[in-house]
Amino acid sequence: MEEIKELIEKLNYYTKLYDEGHPAISDKAWDDMYFKLQRLEQEYHIYLPESPTQSINYQVVNQLQKVTHLHPMLSLDKTKSLEEIYNFVKNKEYIGMAKMDGLTCSLRYNNGKLVGAETRGNGIIGENILHNALTVSNIPKKIDYNDLLVVDGEIICTYENFEEFSDEYKNPRNFASGSIRLLDSSECAKRKLSFIAWDCIVGFFDRTLSEKLHDLDVLNFDVVPYFIGGVGSDLNDIEQQSNFLKKECAENSYPIDGLVFKLDNCDEYEAAGRTDHHFKGGLAYKFYDEVYETRLINIEWSIGRTGQISPIAIFDSIDIDGTEVTRASLHNISVMEDLGITEYGQLLEVYKSNMIIPQVKRVVPESTCDVYMPQNNIEIPEKCPICGGSTTIIQKNDSKVLYCDNPNCEGKLINRIDHFFGKKGLDIKGISKATIEKLIDWGWVNEISDVFELYNHQQEWKNKQGFGERSVIRILTSIREGSYCNLESVIAAAGIPLIGRTVARQIASIFDTYEDFREATRTFDFSELDGFGYEMNKSLKTFNYNELDKIVNNYLIIETKIVNNTNNKLENLTFCITGKVNIFKNRDELSEFIIAAGGKTVGAMSANVDYLINNDVTSTSAKNKKAQELGKPIISEQTFMDMFDLKK
16 A cells, blocks of 8 residues: 555656656656556555546547447437427426537446446447546546446537637537547647536436436536426426526526427336337427528628637628627638628528527528629638738638737737726726727727826826716726726636636635735646646646736735625535526626635535525526425525625
């Protein structure tokens, strides 16, 4: 045992030095120790979690190996009629679930350890993707279950995470599907994928499907949003529950393309039988995306803070679900080419993907450009629309992306400033893109730190067209107030690649001060943190902090921690938050308030949660139902504040 511990300690130490660029031993010497450790572990059946033989090692495989499934992974029959769904579940106990839009995957655990991951393939034979599944942060690598457990679910990329990649890829589904099938797992680790469990094929015997999903939740799987329907459910109940599921998925940024209805009793589900194509115990309800025709008026070219120039389709106004829609992102040049968008005036079909995001479906076949325009042909700009510098088309992954070559491009600066002071950064009001453009044009802003010096131009500014003394004072006041901030906001505002608001919050919870964080960027291995990988660690290490250091040292006053003014009233209590909030700005603010009072927050209901906070306490949502099953109180925000005598 002592020899095993000593080898683990040495190997982890030498690995850390190697990752920091200071290798202390040869590869052969490291390999010799590794194989010796492996032999000892196998001989004595001792496997410690910190052992390099048990930790995630990014792998590169030559090809994805074919694998025969332990169970048939068939699809379900489909319908676009809720009446047909009602007729299917009528007088039965059933479960309704979101139909995730990603790649179906099956995970296999043996005595608590993840030992297999397979794509659906043709339903009988799939592909082994275990090397990549080990890099997906929300897939449990070890669970408290001492037998064989097989979990089916979906590999997805949320809309929120897809934002980082939308200029290079076409949609979250193709992105997730392609990413999980990469040969190099270090590349997959960058993609911010998630696994959503929706069935337990082997394990938790003599349980209904809803009970199995609850058990998976307890084992720390992210479980598909669902509701349980009874014998007395009518068509109106099904429609209301379906609409609630859509809203819940939208709040969680989940890509879905419909709902799935299954018999909740697993024996009844099996007894319903199957065809060669699908199981008969379930039925998929596919959303009908209503399509609207409109004329393409223009293509705008929008530049991001990294210099990517993305096309945006501008078309005649159409009303979709009560919202006026005039534009839709085309993401990159490849999307334009695939859609066949070549001329202004073309007739387009537009819809809202999952009833959320406007998308161009296609160019109407054989449509003519019968609207006179001075120049119909769409040309890819050879010069940046902002700075006039040259542009280059670069092949990135499966897409052609246009870039501005000018490192000093004003467009990049505008977007960097907009990000720094926007909602994803310091969240300072009044600094819009239009205002930033004017400030740059007037020569007052050439870098982010100049925004904090704008009080020097107050007298001149208030006389500028479109402004005035009151609006200028309001903006300057917002800047001054926004300079009092927390570490999370500063890290998020920096624009470090792969480091968004959620990750920034996790980092800020570990370090007390900005100085501690900066020291960590030089000495700490961030890949040791839960959900972090090599690429995120590398991004934090290699980012140029010069400008951020200057801003922090000269203009910001950073709280070391959220001030605890509630005397730990929520100590040892765990809360889950769902639905819309009223007292707090958003659920993140409520979560921070709970943490400041000594409590904890989690994203899913389980036996470990003490209270579910939901302003709609009578809702029949999946989380409310689960809270009721577990006997956990469901309380509103106001009840929460009153119960614990809290003040915002």
